[in-house]
Amino acid sequence: MNSLELQQLHKSYGTLSAVHDVSLNLPAGSRTVIVGPSGSGKTTLLRMIAGFEFPDRGRISLNGQVLADEQGALPAHQRLIGYVPQDGALFPHMNVAANIGFGLPGKMAAKQTRIDELLDMVALDRAMGTRWPHELSGGQQQRVALARALAQRPRLMLLDEPFSALDTGLRASMRKAVARLLADAGITTILVTHDQAEALSFADQLAVMRQGRLVQSGTPLELYRHPRDAQTALFLGDALMLPARLEQGLAHCDLGPLPIADPGRQGAAQIMLRPEQLQWSAGIVQSGAAPGCAGVVKDWDFAGNHCTLSVAITTVDGRQQLLPVPAAGLQAPAPGSRVWISISGQAHVLPGS
Amino acid sequence: MAEPLSQAEGIDGAARLPALRLLQRRRARASTPWLLGAALLVSLLALVPLGFVVAVSIQTGWAGIAELVLRPRVAELLFNTLLLLLLTLPLCVLLGVALAWLTERSDLPGRRAWSLLAVAPMAVPAFVHSYAWVSLLPALHGLPAAVLVSVIAYCPFVYLPVAATLRRLDPALEDVAQSLGLRPRAQFLRVVLPQLRLAIAGGALLVGLHLLAEYGLYAMIRFDTFTTAIYDQFQSTYNGPAANMLAGVLVVCCLLLLSAESACRGQARYARVGSGSPRAQPLQVLSGTGRCAGLLLVGLSSALALGVPLLTLGNWLLAGGSEAWQVPELLPSLGQTLELACLGALLTTCAAFPLAWLSIRAPGRLLRLLESANYIASSLPGIVVALALVTVTVRYARPIYQTSLTVLLAYGLMFLPRALVSLRAGIAQAPVELENIARSLGRTPFQALWRVTLRLVAPGAAAGAALVFLAISNELTATLLLAPNGTRTLASAFWARTSEIDYAAAAPYALLMILISLPLTGLLYHQSRRTAGR
Secondary structure (H helix, E strand, O other), X not given: OEXXXXXXXXXXXXXXXXXXEEEEEEEOOOEEEEEOOOOOOHXXXXXXHHOOOOOOEEEEEEOOEEEEEXXXXXXXXXXOEEEEOOOOOOOOOOOHHHHHHHHOOOOHHHHHHHHHHHHHHOOOOHHHHHOOHHHOOHHHHHHHHHHHHHOOOOOEXXXXXXXXXXXXXXXXXXXXXXXXXXXXXXXXXXXXXXXXXXXXXXXXXXEEEEOXXXXXXXXXXXXXXXXOOHHHHHHOOOOEEEEEEEEOOEEEEOOEEEEEOOOOOOEEEEEEEOHHHEEEEEOOOOOOOOOEEEEEEEEEEEEOOEEEEEEEEEOOOOOEXXXXXXXXXXXXXXXXXXEEEEEOOOEEEOOOO | OOOOOXXXXXXXXXXXXXXXXXXXXXXXXXXXXXXXHHHHHHHXXXXXXXXXXXXXXXXXXXXXXXXXXXXXXXXXHHHHHHHHHHHHHHHHHHHHHHHHHHHXXXXXXXXXXXXXXXXXXXXXXXXXXXXXXXXXXXXXXXXXXXXXXXXXXHHHHHHHHHHHHHHHOOHHHHHHHHHOOOOHHHHHHHHHHHHOHHHHHHHHHHHHHHHHHOOHHHHHOOOOOHHHHHHHHHHHHXXXXXXXXXXXXXXXXXXXXXXXXXXHHOOOOOOOOOOOOOOOOOOEOOOHHHHHHHHHHHHHHHHHHHHHHHHHHHHHHHHHHHHHHHOOOHHHHHHHHHXXXXXXXXXXXXXXXXXXXXXXHOOOHHHHHHHHHHHHHHOOOHHHHHHHHHHHHHHHOHHHOOOHHHHHHHHHHHHHHHHHHHHHHHHHOOOHHHHHHHHHOOOOHHHHHHHHHHHHHHHHHXXXXXXXXXXXXXXXXXXXXXXXOOOOOHHHHHHHHHHOOOHHHHHHHHHHHHHHHHHHHHHHHHHHHHHOOO
């Protein structure tokens, strides 16, 4: 069953179109990540779902209830949608307990049990309740903000880049903890981010936005393997784009003939490979086996547990081209070595190319 | 562990939907025009004094203006005013910067106490300073006396911003200068002083505007400025074109001063580049002679700025004995002062609210224009505001002529920016995001405003109201011109007593004014330290 449905949403500020014709369905209990560069309209989309902004056209509905359409909109305070912004936005004039209990009805004493429960849930000490927001670290502030949003048992949870203010190590562990917590609670969640690694690891469903449009949506693996265009491919990770000629299920390119998924396509096209599809082996020419070509290591970029080789190959028309080839840091060949580059898996033909 | 969502909540929400659906969108847009209207109205009122000067000039015509302005008397006043500015401003800046450096950046013994003493003269109204000096040295008069008392009374206006900026400077810049081979003196001149430029220019502007606007201080030591001349003219001819034209020249002086300051400020922005919290600043270790000279300077300036008023006041209080306190007018004038100051502070803060709110929540070109209109209007001397209100109320609003309402209006026009600055800071403390969060947690827009935003704005509003209160309780010029018959504030009663040379009878009024001002001066001092991050 779909929990949240967005239908042809439009929103513009003056002449600037912030969100253009966005439609998306979110299954109940799923985790959807909206990813895109800054200014792509993803935060505007989130704020429309929360009820802080209203769409010019289109329709938002949650569990079958219309939240906003052309006729009007349900105000934010009646939507029962949790919202955690980038910096946590804790109320500076209230302590942690009062912040968490803000949305709960009744007197402070009556709320205490529920507040303690929520503190446990986000793995904060119960004694934290009497602390003030400015006494907390960034990660603790985010946990409090999450507990505050969870307090009213929201039907939907919106997270607006909640991990971006944290440092790298903390970010990954917070992301895992939050994902587990929300999955356990069965709350449908939308996370907005511009960090592709965060997007790929958090999402059940990934939606890529660019310039106000929803470019592509699907599972993270699906989008990583089969991006719609070069920009999306590069946004989600390193990628190698090559011109190719398609013929009978093979793409003929500088790396030799590579298998493709759709044997029906013919003619010139752009193909994409992920660097991890390239493997090197020392100097032995394996013609006839896996597709590949010979090259010379020009340079290597050592980064401890892994390293990237720059391998020069000679293209069909006689130019030199550099390929990034991943290698294990300890066994990487020295610059100047002759290597054989083989390609595993299928090449992805970019649609519309 | 959160429980699974109950289906009932969704259904409940759906049931509430139809009735409330259209409300939200209308309300979100409706509040802005109303606020904008209020802000426009306040700004139009603020432009009344300036409009008055322009209108009167047009009415008088070129020939009239030439006749009234090109007189030896005006030249003399202009010369006096210019000399006063040229002598007082550099002295104020020098003393203010020296005191700020000694109390903030050197290891002067007792520097915290000295910094408090450097701000304390603000609690003494300027005309009480000159009362103290005149009764100590009756022969004191003319330009030297004017410069002496002005420097003493207005130096804190330079000291406060300069000290706050010095505290905020990133010591890393001085470290870099040192590593580039600069000696301490060159470090101060080439790295520290340029960064103090904005603070010095702002403080000097404030001092300059006070020099132009002050009446009581100069009247008491018999030094003629435009303001005293306008006042005398007004007393003798009531509302003659002569007074109006003098006011016109005074306004031109103010505007020149404003543009000089803005030219000096230029496009400079001294923001700290980079992130991370700055290290604590190292203190300059003073040599033996340096320490003696420093102590001498802070000691002498405190003795002159605080010792003299307190000593003379104490003398007069002793001389007057308990009889001076038993006059029947004392309590009513305290009551009237408190009443006017409270009402004025409340009204001015309320009037500043729409402008402050919009300038943070819906900034734009129009708002910036309105804000600067208010700043310019309030930089006009009280005597011009009073003159304008007398004329306008007599001609167009007779019923409010000589009522408390007109006095309050004058206070509002003069002191609105004080409330505006604090309110703006308070509203900026309450980002709209917090209100959004409150709404996402199920609070109605009004509840969100009340429980989150207004709570956060309250300290700023209170500080703004306190500043206006302080200004009103010491205001003399406009009160003298506008107060209805029978209204005697502490300041105007004090003035009446000193005009009769009854210095002993005036002393209790002066003491009360200082006592009212003291806590608020403390607040100002505290606030300037807090904005500096400590």
